[in-house]
Amino acid sequence: MEPRVSFVTLGVSDIARARAFYEILGFRASSASNANVTFFDGGGIVLALYGRAPLADDAGLADSAPGFSGVALAHNVRTETEVAATLAEAEAAGGKIVKPAQRAFWGGHSGYFADPDGHLWEVAYNPGFPIDEHGRVTLPFDAA
Known part of the structure; x- marks a missing residue:
């Protein structure tokens, strides 16, 4: 494996709310974003926002309560x-x-x-x- 982190995906409860938060902080959403996922340039790493439950499902895991991860x-x-x-x-x-x-x-x-x-x-x-x-x-x- 080449040592590299390409994406960091955050499971969020409300993509629009999360997108607005990160845009206020200065992140700029890619035109590849849509209602189901948002992509930001994180200075060489992509920061992605995706629904929390669908992210857990994609990994084959049960969604759990938010808290210290x-x-x-x-x-x-x-x-x-x-x-x-x-x-x-x-x-x-x-x-x-x-x-x-x-x-x-x-x-x-x-x-x-x-x-x-x-x-x-x-x-x-x-x-x-x-x-x-x-x-x-x-x-x-x-x-x-």
């Missing part, structure tokens, strides 16, 4: 002050602040919000993982 999406920013500003944008768009912006144990600054369906997003400034001119995180690698 053990997964958090992340949006890294270029400065510490952007963490609080981005969390405020998410809250104004209808998200819920789960953890306000604060100094992180790993030396950066972060906080969390949940989208209207409870999907967890971390907003983080990490001085060890700079963001390039295309908005992508640059990971450090030791020379082998």
